[in-house]
Amino acid sequence: MSSRASHRVAVLMGGPSAEREVSLSSGRECAEALRVAGFQVIEVDAGPDLARVLDDLKPDCVFNALHGRWGEDGCVQGILEWLHIPYTHSGVLASALAMDKTRSKAAYREAGLPFVESVIAAKADVMAGHVMPAPYVVKPNNEGSSVGVYLVMDGANRPPQLSDAMPEMVMVETYAPGRELTTAVMGDRALCVTEIITSGWYDYDAKYxxxxxxxxxxxxxxxxxxxxxxxxxxxxxxxxGCRGMSRTDFRWDETRGIDGLILLETNTQPGMTPTSLAPEQAAHVGIGFPELVAWMVEDASCNR
Incomplete structure (x- = not known):
């Protein structure tokens, strides 16, 4: 890599997903930290003309600070591969697999990792009657940040009435009780374990x-x-097949010991403000925020 001062990094943020505001926050923080680290930075609010914008800008690298569908599910990664621009975080296949919760679980199963069982069901069926015994969780199969999550507890008299924004097919998953834990991975290194304490369900508001x-x-x-x-x-x-940084979330039912630890999901593009979970863990092991985002740029690649 050439010197940082001559290295032009386009930071992608915003986008059209339900997580737009989170992405804008992450992107601005990352852009500022990259400037502190010595890079030339261009902030890009990603839209349908992204390929043309990047072709005009011709950056040396893209820092992908997008969250949610399109930016995190392999679509933008495919554009960057086509343009032959190195980019941060995971490639096309890993991004698509991690965003699709059903396919993530298939990968976990192959790796011998513990997870809770789930089914894909029609939205109408879920609202008409309980498709599995309570407690259970209803969520989109391909969203993040706890967008559109419904928790149905024991004793619920009626099935959940889902919002119009929910897709026609949804995931219904056995509820996993216990403590909220998460671990970030940087390259091949797991950083530490964080416990997330809330007064209720760890939903979008609790996160942000x-x-x-x-x-x-x-x-x-x-x-x-x-x-x-x-x-x-x-x-x-x-x-x-992730690269760069990821974060895997867990639930641990301490009454069951090691058998009570299960994976919920893996996030290939975790929140990237200095107080977000993954950067907090990096800071805990001595990696400051500018150093972290600089490492991510220097780790960027394509054709993977």
Missing amino acids: KEGGSRHVLPADLPAEITEACLDYAVRAHHAL
């Missing part, structure tokens, strides 16, 4: 609104559970 949740790192866990989280996160990263 001030005071919605509290992060404890390193999580106060038995050594066996900490080691398992670190191991499972790296194995999930490899099973999906």
